[in-house]
Amino acid sequence: MTARNPHHLPFFVYGTLRPGEVNHDVYLRGRTETEEPGRLDGAVLYDGPGYPYAVEEPGAAAVRGELVTARPESYDRLLLELDELEECVSEDPASLYVRVARDVVRLRDGAAVRAWVYVAGPAVAEKLRLDGRRIAGGDWRAHG
Incomplete structure (x- = not known):
């Protein structure tokens, strides 16, 4: 087994990369060690065309998703592929x-875990704040 690099952060996924979603199977299946429920506080979720966007907003409720820890041997390539996908x-x-490093709450024990999160870029976030459709409850799967 390859030793874990302390600079390899887990990923917080909240849309099409979540288990059971189309991009999870394409990018993550067989390349992860753990996948567990998590919550990104201080962000809201917007419905984009086909996928969601997390937008940071201090004091906001939370975005729901999963913390995904990649296998060490898959990490570097996966990081490049996810940057390209996003x-x-x-x-x-x-x-x-x-891609930003943020503290994500691991739901099983309430611990804060530093993770990579893909949030809306500045221009996209500005447009969403003006006329985007927020997803109530911050859970893309539950919004219907």
Whole structure:
């Protein structure tokens, strides 16, 4: 077994990468060690065309999803693939998503775990705040 790199953060997924969703099977199946329910506080969820966007909003309720820990041998490639899937270009303010390290609450024990989260990029977040459709309860699966 490959030793875990302390810089390899788990991922917090809240949309199509969640277990049972289409991108989970394509990107994560067989490449994870654990998948467990989690909550990102200080964010709201918006319904995008075909997928959701988390938008950071201090004091907001929470976004529901899963904390996914990748297998060490899969981590580096998975990180690149997820950045590509999420159209995440860190230097581009027009990027659909940006990957940020945030504390996510692990629901089984209430512990805060540092994880990568793909949140709406600045331009997308601004547009969503103006005329986006919020998902009540912060759970994309439950919104219907």
